[in-house]
Amino acid sequence: MTTSTLSRAVAIALAATLLSAPALAAELTGTLKKIKESGSITLGHRDASIPFSYFGDNPSQPVGYSHDLQLKVVEAIKQQLNLPELKVRYNMVTSQTRIPLVQNGTVDLECGSTTNNIERQRQVDFSVGIFEVGTRLLAKKTAGVNDFADLKGKNVVTTAGTTSERLLKIMNAKQKMGMNIISAKDHGESFLMLESGRALAFMMDDALLYGEMAKAKNPDDWSVVGEPQSFEIYGCMMRKGDPAFKQVVDGAITATFNSGEVNAIYDKWFMQAIPPKNLNLNFPMSDELKKLIATPTDKSAEQI
């Protein structure tokens, strides 16, 4: 590029900025402004929340049900901001880092398997719910575990920092069940504890249990049992107090719900073979999720 074309480009860019700046300043604030100015959005995703947000065949590209909905939001943002070239950047989060990374601006939108609850609502805003799970048990078919009552005095594993951990501890204290509760560091390790015989059952969100089951050496040996102890609504997280951005996010998700596109996405991740092992979770849509899709809400399950 010659000096004259360069200076011309700069002049045009400058003029464009000057012309559009007042209009933009009036319209855009917060996250949308940041996205418009930087031309990029950073999506938060998980590495092993099967089938919501995880690495499938490609170790740099997250996939999953939540991720597909997240991409719907990206499409809506592209239209809203008239930014067809919007760059999408990915940032992997863990259950510990997801809230601070959203808050401090590293991640603009996190869609994974994050339960919307009151404690978290003090720190971040949630989109309308994208999924609803029940907390249940995974156990070996031959273990004789049919419900939570069968776990008295037994070893039970759950993943540290989850709602299941809290529910299990409360149940243990209230009903004096004498369970030994193991808090494993992630779902994979929880399943390892179960598979290696350290724990008789694994309590977690049912959809994730089906995900773990699909990874097992012999998926037929396992079954998901027990009355759900709670229902949890997953939502996408974004920075608190950014109504303009939230409106775009909620709008995109609700549109996907209303158009029925969500059924195809559900089918793809829960009723068909999914990467990396081409296993089928065979997890039909629950009545709770059907209800959530029919009447979207950004409240937590306990607030409804």
Added chain:
Amino acid sequence: MNYNWDWGIFFKSTGIGSEIYLDWFVTGLGWTIAIALVGWVIALLLGSLLGVMRTVPNRWIAGIATTYVEIFRNVPLLVQLFLWYFLVPDLLPEPLEMWFKQDLNPATSAYLSVVVCLGLFTAARVCEQVRTGIQALPQGQTAAAYAMGFRLPQIYSNVLLPQAYRIIIPPLTSEFLNIFKNSSVASLIGLMELLAQTKQTAEFSANLFEAFTLATLIYFTLNMGLMLLMRMIEHRVAVPGLIAVGGK
């Protein structure tokens, strides 16, 4: 940053029984101390034995100790912990394996794994310090002890080790503090020590920064206290004229 600070969180109910979050930190600190102290006893005993072995005039004995040090010092602590916790029990005879995995309280089996792991890992480091402590002493002392009719075990117990230990108190202090900090790996196998309780508080309350700030303060205070204690011991056991103590 858009963060909702709440320093009163530690006195709020966790929702489990009548516990408040501070109770979790106290329980966690208890486990951290229990892991570190027992691990340290193993490390000190085994490390001393290995340190002596590396300096005895026998190539085979020294070779065994050297091999031990190379293995335990060159494999990451976390890898060692997973081996002790996930692999070693599977190698035990069936009844023992089942007892360890199912009859034993999970906290106990995790505790045993982490104490053995930390003890053996730190022993390799203590060994090196004991060895250098012994080797720092003039060769003439050993020769003189032989000349006076001491046997080898007597030379170690009466001449070399009492001096070597005094020399290595400062580096040993570092190892002693390290074992307290390293004990946090236990959180990764589900033992609810200080770091695990911190993470749990952060998750349950969504007040991550408060939880980690308190944990930082607890680790810092604990280690400062231990450092002062070790310095006191160093002064207490100092032999005037033998070595310079505490930089005086």
